[in-house]
Amino acid sequence: xxxxxxGLNSFKRQTENWNISASDNDDQQSQLSLAGQFAGSNLSNxxxxxxxxxxxxxxxxxxxxxxIHEVQTMSCSMSGLNAASLVSLSSSQxxxxxxxxxxxxxxxxxxxRNTLLLCTDLPQVIDVAAHTNxxxxxxxxxxxxQNLDSTVAAIIVDVxxxxxxxxxxxxxxxxxxEMDIIIYMEGSGQYxxxxxxxxxxxxxxxxxxxxxxQCETDSGVYAILSNDKLKSYxxxxxxxxxENSFSLQTQQQNPFSIGPLNTGAGNIKKxxxxxxxxxxxxxxxxxxxxxxxxxxxKYFIKKLADSGYSDACFTIGTSGVCFITxxxxxxxxxxxxxxxxxxKLLGLSADxxxxxxxxxxxxTLGRLHCLxxxxxxxxxxxxxxxxxxxxxxxxx
Amino acid sequence: xxxxxxxDLLCKQCDLENFDFFQADKKSVDAExxxxxxxxxxxxxxxxxxxxxxxxxxxxxxxxxxxIPSIVKARKQQSDNCSQKVYESNxxxxxxxxxxxxxxxxxxxxxxxxxxxxxxxxxxxxxTAKTDNEIVSKILISATVSPSxxxxxxxxxxxxxxxxxxxxxxxxSGKLPLSQLQQFDSDEVLAVVMGWPNYFGLLEDIAxxxxxxxxxxxxxxxxxxxxxxxxxxxxxxxxxxxDYILGDLQAVGFTASESGVSxxxxxxxxxxxxxxxxxxxxxxxxxxxxxIQLSMSVTGLSGFQHxxxxxxxxxxxxxxxxxxxxxxxxxxxxDSLNECVIEIAGLDIEKGLKMLARHxxxxxxxxxxxxxxxxxxxxISCSDQHSKEDVEKLVxxxxxxxxxxxxxxxxxxxxxxx
Numbered sequence: 001x002x003x004x005x006x007g008l009n010s011f012k013r014q015t016e017n018w019n020i021s022a023s024d025n026d027d028q029q030s031q032l033s034l035a036g037q038f039a040g041s042n043l044s045n046x047x048x049x050x051x052x053x054x055x056x057x058x059x060x061x062x063x064x065x066x067x068i069h070e071v072q073t074m075s076c077s078m079s080g081l082n083a084a085s086l087v088s089l090s091s092s093q094x095x096x097x098x099x100x101x102x103x104x105x106x107x108x109x110x111x112x113r114n115t116l117l118l119c120t121d122l123p124q125v126i127d128v129a130a131h132t133n134x135x136x137x138x139x140x141x142x143x144x145x146q147n148l149d150s151t152v153a154a155i156i157v158d159v160x161x162x163x164x165x166x167x168x169x170x171x172x173x174x175x176x177x178e179m180d181i182i183i184y185m186e187g188s189g190q191y192x193x194x195x196x197x198x199x200x201x202x203x204x205x206x207x208x209x210x211x212x213x214q215c216e217t218d219s220g221v222y223a224i225l226s227n228d229k230l231k232s233y234x235x236x237x238x239x240x241x242x243e244n245s246f247s248l249q250t251q252q253q254n255p256f257s258i259g260p261l262n263t264g265a266g267n268i269k270k271x272x273x274x275x276x277x278x279x280x281x282x283x284x285x286x287x288x289x290x291x292x293x294x295x296x297x298k299y300f301i302k303k304l305a306d307s308g309y310s311d312a313c314f315t316i317g318t319s320g321v322c323f324i325t326x327x328x329x330x331x332x333x334x335x336x337x338x339x340x341x342x343x344k345l346l347g348l349s350a351d352x353x354x355x356x357x358x359x360x361x362x363x364t365l366g367r368l369h370c371l372x373x374x375x376x377x378x379x380x381x382x383x384x385x386x387x388x389x390x391x392x393x394x395x396x
Numbered sequence: 397x398x399x400x401x402x403x404d405l406l407c408k409q410c411d412l413e414n415f416d417f418f419q420a421d422k423k424s425v426d427a428e429x430x431x432x433x434x435x436x437x438x439x440x441x442x443x444x445x446x447x448x449x450x451x452x453x454x455x456x457x458x459x460x461x462x463x464i465p466s467i468v469k470a471r472k473q474q475s476d477n478c479s480q481k482v483y484e485s486n487x488x489x490x491x492x493x494x495x496x497x498x499x500x501x502x503x504x505x506x507x508x509x510x511x512x513x514x515x516x517x518x519x520x521x522x523x524t525a526k527t528d529n530e531i532v533s534k535i536l537i538s539a540t541v542s543p544s545x546x547x548x549x550x551x552x553x554x555x556x557x558x559x560x561x562x563x564x565x566x567x568x569s570g571k572l573p574l575s576q577l578q579q580f581d582s583d584e585v586l587a588v589v590m591g592w593p594n595y596f597g598l599l600e601d602i603a604x605x606x607x608x609x610x611x612x613x614x615x616x617x618x619x620x621x622x623x624x625x626x627x628x629x630x631x632x633x634x635x636x637x638x639d640y641i642l643g644d645l646q647a648v649g650f651t652a653s654e655s656g657v658s659x660x661x662x663x664x665x666x667x668x669x670x671x672x673x674x675x676x677x678x679x680x681x682x683x684x685x686x687x688i689q690l691s692m693s694v695t696g697l698s699g700f701q702h703x704x705x706x707x708x709x710x711x712x713x714x715x716x717x718x719x720x721x722x723x724x725x726x727x728x729x730x731d732s733l734n735e736c737v738i739e740i741a742g743l744d745i746e747k748g749l750k751m752l753a754r755h756x757x758x759x760x761x762x763x764x765x766x767x768x769x770x771x772x773x774x775x776i777s778c779s780d781q782h783s784k785e786d787v788e789k790l791v792x793x794x795x796x797x798x799x800x801x802x803x804x805x806x807x808x809x810x811x812x813x814x
Contacts, residue, residue: 039434045469045651048445052653053459055761056450057753059812063444064653070429089509089657090678100551131519133555219681220657235551251547259551262509263458263544264656276441282431292398299406373402 039280040273049272054237054265058247065246067275068266069239071211075223078283079207083231085238086211086266088222093261094208095128095186097224100258101206101233102154102182103132108256111180113153119144120158122186145172154182154206173203182206182230206230211274220270232256237265289369296368296376303380450812451756452786454714456735456777458542458595459655460623460647462703463780468649468690483682486689491661493692497622498641499630500663505688507678510619510644510660511548514589517640517662518549519556521587521615532557533586538572540565540594541619543766544656558586567769570596570728570737574604580612587615592631592641593624596775597732606635615639623647624733626700627708632665640664648700649691650684659684703780704734710778710787711736717791723798727773735777737763737770743801745772751797753812757790 049064058065072084088094099116106113118125118138129136139147144155145168155176168176176183184206205227212221226234236257237248251259278286368376398406406412432440453461487505494503506513522533535553537546539562549560563576572590588609590600602618609616618631621643632638641663650658659680662668680688695703715736718724727737738760740748745762752759760774767773778787 039437043438043441046441046445048448050651050653051450051453051461052448053455053457053655055455055457055459056453056758057749057812059753060450060758061448063441063447066444067441074429089512090507093512096552100554131552131555260544260548261551262511262656263542263548264509264654267657268653269651272441276437279429279432279437280434282429285431292403295403295406295410295412296398298410298412302410369398372398373405376398376406 040276044269044272081225085224085234094222097235099132115151117155220267292369453758454776455761457761459652461652461779497625498663503663505661507680513660515552537589542595585614589617592618592620593733597735602635610637623704627704649687706780714787
């Protein structure tokens with residue numbers, strides 16, 4: 001156990017290798033996966049893969065295509081959805097792909113649908129929707145039923161924290177199905193892997209997922225996953241298997257597809273890095289890691305709340321990241337400045353945490369699953385005793 | 397890392413034991429694929445990579461397989477501890493070098509791939525044009541721009557009241573003729589997009605095209621790449637008025653497999669508008685920037701020039717030798733850069749490629765799928781890694797192929813299906 005009164009610098013020296021993160025959007029790099037990171041970096045550079053070109057005869061790219069196909073399969077297996085495309089290079093490209101699929105699905109069905117019901121606050125969707133002919137209508141989930149009409153193309157949700165039966169009532173879900181409205185989940189975090197909010201259980205039709213984030217590699221691999229209903233609309237080229245051979249499905253072969261989103265077949269190097277991580281850990285290993293992240297965050301928050309951190313608002317993000325919003329004036333032991341000091345103490349940048357009005361601030365702590373229980377307890381101790389520790393530092 | 401014992405303890409303390417979330421059905425998330433150890437995985441991937449290694453490849457179609465120094469390949473390690481200051485300095489270095497290559501006053505690098513950058517630029521041009529947003533505007537794109545780029549633009553521009561008009565090329569010269577542009581007399585054309593060099597490796601008549609674009613008030617956009625620009629004059633210097641040069645940075649530190657997904661650059665004649673800046677916000681990541689910066693520093697502009705010269709002199713030698721074979725001809729007369737279209741008259745090209753596959757050779761890209769009139773035509777390319785022996789081997793095998801196709805078949809079995 002670290003003694004807080006031994007001074008902040010001493011604490012800082014001991015925490016600098018903890019590898020926790022200040023961002024809910026950071027990769028989930030942990031000690032466990034460092035081996036995978038090195039292996040991924042080396043193995044994605046193998047000569048036969050480096051010279052890949054989508055125009056090469058497929059018989060000369062079978063090795064790589066098989067790897068991509070296996071990543072597609074594993075993504076489907078983790079989500080419970082039926083088909084995956086890995087061609088998107090950024091989240092906006094993936095969202096554009098999903099919105100285009102929604103649009104084309106209704107167009108082919110000759111359904112005049114152009115309303116998207118946005119049931120959550122997703123600025124990235126609002127930005128991308130401006131590049132389509134779909135009109136966004138922001139509502140809350142409780143208003144969903146009254147907004148369902150014949151112009152609705154899709155419902156966009158971001159509710160991986162909810163259990164299947166909490167998403168909407170069975171009768172509303174039945175209505176959504178009868179009206180042939182698509183349910184699209186934008187983005188996902190660690191909760192994605194938990195059984196009770198697996199996309200198939202929450203009856204999602206469409207999902208985009210930052211796979212590099214989940215596989216602890218650099219960003220650049222975004223999966224679009226769909227059920228059978230939307231499978232043929234996925235962007236091309238997608239790897240398909242026929243008996244024992246693999247091929248890239250082009251738009252000519254699949255006229256329903258929305259077409260290519262870029263000129264490549266996905267970021268091959270980064271897909272290979274994801275592949276390495278997935279094969280080393282297995283999908284179950286990734287699920288376990290997700291659970292650990294969530295439990296660590298829950299434990300951290302519970303301990304703070306139990307210890308009288310009464311004016312703080314705690315939430316857990318979709319990635320097992322814990323957010324602590326502290327309001328001013330602070331009656332608890334932690335003042336605004338001390339909070340920021342605490343943040344810096346953990347080696348995290350405090351640049352983004354101060355809002356303009358400076359009445360409250362949010363501490364974001366990610367990768368808590370990288371810590372052992374003892375380290376977690378130390379961190380809690382630090383938060384609870386920061387005032388004493390700061391005083392002690394001054395004295396020293 | 398949280399141990400399994402600690403995990404159980406934490407669950408107990410958080411009263412999470414009976415939460416169904418932790419009763420996950422392992423079978424539902426376990427893929428059919430087994431978890432492998434690092435050594436098993438290494439062996440598997442090495443096997444697959446060897447399976448994909450082709451001895452002789454002359455197919456590029458825009459993805460260049462030039463030599464990458466080993467220090468650039470290790471970019472991940474180089475970029476790991478890169479501070480913001482180093483990042484900014486690397487970015488400035490890269491942008492300055494691109495300015496000197498393009499000879500344009502403004503230049504920026506982006507994380508986006510070339511087609512995303514081009515899409516955003518065209519949308520911005522449409523947005524800032526003094527026309528009603530609902531009115532459909534025309535963007536002209538030459539058929540000699542890569543078909544894959546045109547396909548992506550079709551997907552991305554679908555909802556922007558933009559009519560993407562593909563201009564046919566001249567069948568004799570392989571270039572965009574001015575007459576194709578002259579059909580558009582009104583001010584309806586927002587921009588013209590062309591390649592420098594084009595998909596066939598030819599240099600368009602940019603002076604005439606830019607003169608037309610300037611008179612019609614259309615913006616002219618040129619797609620190019622650093623390797624070509626190191627060898628030929630920047631289109632900005634050749635054209636009367638050129639607004640933008642866009643390019644893929646694949647040739648600057650990225651493997652052929654990263655073509656189409658690597659970062660890109662945008663050079664412009666004037667400062668990027670605020671509108672455009674707001675659209676183009678994707679900062680290039682540290683790792684990719686380090687690769688480009690290392691490549692530009694280690695290789696230098698003279699290094700690019702050397703690499704481009706080597707690739708092109710090998711290509712020209714190859715084409716000269718190939719055209720000595722009866723029936724093999726250059727499809728377009730003009731000098732070609734990076735890639736060249738050759739025609740093998742009177743032969744079933746697919747059969748010919750199959751024959752070469754028996755000797756582990758990929759001759760080139762069959763153009764007929766995207767250009768139906770180019771029957772029996774192949775787009776071929778050489779990199780700085782092709783040796784004199786490689787060229788001789790290909791020429792000998794092509795000569796044998798041409799001969800054998802009119803007599804009995806080759807006795808060697810194919811190593812892959814072409």
